[in-house]
Amino acid sequence: MTHSLEVPLLLRAAHGEVLARPPVWMMRQAGRYMQVYRDLRDKYPSFRERSENPDLAIEISLQPWRAFQPDGVIMFSDILTPLPGMGIPFEIIESKGPIIDPAIRTQAQIDALRPLEPEESLPFIKTILQSLRQEVGNKSTVLGFVGAPWTLAAYAIEGKSSKTYSVIKSMAFSEPKILHQFLTKIADAIAIYVRYQIDCGAQVVQIFDSWAGELSPQDYEVFALPYQQRLIQQVKATHPHTPLILYISGSAGILEYMGQSGVDIVSVDWTLDIAQARQRLGKEIKVQGNIDPGVLFGSQSFIRDRIFDTIKKAGNHGHILNLGHGVLVGTPEDNVRFFFETAKQADQLLA
Structure with missing residues (x-):
């Protein structure tokens, strides 16, 4: 049995141990607020190249690790990364975001989707995660991440980012049968992808249902929750001990439903007292x-x-310190450094 002190702090928190301080990492801790990242982006302007070229993705993932030594190192990737493997191509245009053209709107398009085979369509993920595990050892926990079915369906059906989600909601409320078929296929593909990430070295996987907060509680219960559960049940059937985190922005009204999804950890945004x-x-x-x-x-x-x-409000067990959303562009790097330093001294400073 591995001695608990050899187990990274974040994993110990994820399993509910009482700890002197919570582990700390930040969503979007690799990225645009860091000068080293902006320099690399200037050299490699394609987001997909940065996230799908293993050397670049490893380098970007490790930039905040080298700078701040967070307790979690998350793979640099995108929630849309697995979609081409299902037959849904996408592009990411700087300052505009993802574009899926043609958007998924018909039964024929859904019928034409193929099951995900990550060894074939996502071989770079293995290289990235294995390298991160090797690099950080037991000093930190390596996190993988995926998009949840509702959010991925919303991107694919809208064809781009949206403020109103009117296209997917129109389908949900007028042609629910088609949408349910699509959500089922996505849930099964993402379950395969999560298992693949774990097999490649991810010790914890965070599931982003970024847009599910746009649903009313009654629609969340129909179009988001069952597909989170379907995905999580399949992962837990084969990898019962890997902690899963669910994050939704604007989730105060659906928090209890998040707890019913089957995840181990719910990531809370800042609109709710912890x-x-x-x-x-x-x-x-x-x-x-x-x-x-x-x-x-x-x-x-x-x-x-x-x-x-x-930290005081969250208590001394089962809490991972993080932001309620990703690091904002323009955030002073010195303040990020101070955040990590202070969080890591919390056991002494709070004593």
């Missing part, structure tokens, strides 16, 4: 979060106070 979130989710569910990314534009004393407040 003590209330713990109360609403119950003792079995661990939490991640939930500092407003805007706090990192504040003074150091303000950042310190928010870190301590969050």
